[in-house]
Amino acid sequence: MQCLLRALCTWIVIAIIVTIILFTLSDEKLFSVTSYPFKWIRNMDCSESFHLRNQSKRLLLSVNRSSCSCEGDHLSSKVPQESLGAVEKRRAEEYRQHQIRTAMNLNKIILALPNSPLQYPIHGLTVIPMKKSLIPGLALHADKRAKYKVSLSVQKGVLSVNNDLKRVQVDGQDQNTLTISSTCLDLINHLLSGVMYSSTVYHIRTSDMVSFSFEDYEAIFPITVRRPSVPVLYDPGEDINSLVTIAIKTFLRYAELKVLIKSIRRFYPDIKIIVADDSLNPENVSGTNIEHYIMPPAQGWFAGRNLAISQVTSKYFLWVDDDYVFNGKTRIESFVEVMEAVPELDVLGGDVDGNQFYFSLMYDVGDENEGGCMSRLFMKVHSPLPGFDGCYLVDGVVNFFLARTDAVRRVGFDPFLKRVAHTEFFIDGLGALMVATCKGFSVGHQKKRKMFPKYNKYRRLMNDEKGKLAHHFFKNHLKCIKY
Incomplete structure (x- = not known):
């Protein structure tokens, strides 16, 4: 029995040695190292086993960009085909200049x-x-x-x-x-x-x-x-009235606007209210600490936002639609508490009658020719906001949010978008704005009344939707988008 065991052990040892020899003599490709700046050199002294190949060049590796894919609309199809070639040429040149403006040679x-x-x-x-x-x-x-x-x-x-x-x-x-x-x-x-x-x-x-x-x-x-930049600071003052301005864009809905202002004054009698108004036949909107700015008719949603926010002098502004209504759950102080505790936050959204309407944006930059791919994921969060239960980091929120005035001004609202616009602001702010949403920070929504034909005429136009997608193709250098 012992002889058999010795013989078996001997054969096992021989088999292992043969395997090692065969492995060592196998194809050199098994030993190639192509993803690092070294090249394996066979049959050399141990101290010379590696040598650096094109050292100064290989210490800097370029990041290769590949084409992306998504299920959404391919935006080049939204551009008039007879002008697509010229549009693509202009887009390529603008994107080249954009890269020069934003790059710092640290992309390697x-x-x-x-x-x-x-x-x-x-x-x-x-x-x-x-x-x-x-x-x-x-x-x-x-x-x-x-x-x-x-x-x-x-x-x-x-x-x-x-x-x-x-x-x-x-x-x-x-x-x-x-x-x-x-x-x-x-x-x-x-x-x-x-x-x-x-x-x-x-x-x-x-x-x-x-x-x-x-x-x-x-x-x-x-x-x-x-070059060091100079700080631009806002004096928060001593109360909520110095810290926050309420900003509203209105169009034709004066009955709803009056209800909103009355509800605001019930809870915040002295806070400043700014109204941007592009109604066809403007009516007078007046009251204590109310600023009413008349625009040319039907200039649109984002143009009005820009006007309203351009007049804000406080650290924060609270954005509300003209058909909202403040109630017992509407506490601006709750927003401010979170924003003051987390200085990195730029936008904090609440909910409208319990609807938070938050979303995350998935963005692949794609290659330099075709452009990037974008998709919007509803009710998708990145992570909880540390220290605040019910608050989450996202990329976009409902039209009821508190925002840092200076941060939003840097991004701005594209006045090209007149009727069909909301997510687009957060697309423009992706990577520039830190956004969160909190459950329970609420405002009410007025009961919808039957709108008159003149309002519905401007509410949603199919040409606006198609024009928006063609706009994304050029402005945001997108190949496709899925809402």
């Missing part, structure tokens, strides 16, 4: 090599345009050598260092490439701790890439070049 993936002796800042280095600034944290950690030599180079600026050491040679002062060499590592590091950068091309918002090298090692790290 930067690789950090393993076991590098180079120390450098990887994030957070921001400098003022054309002003000398220290590059902190530069250092070399290398074993003993007869001589050390490091180089730094930039693309949009110059480098310099104050050298008062005789045993250190510095070349390239106030040029785009700076070289420091010495037989003493401590002296090298002393000078590296004082390397200065200054951009030579004025731009209020851009970036530069620094290449830092020693022997066969190289590192690349970004410098953000940005």
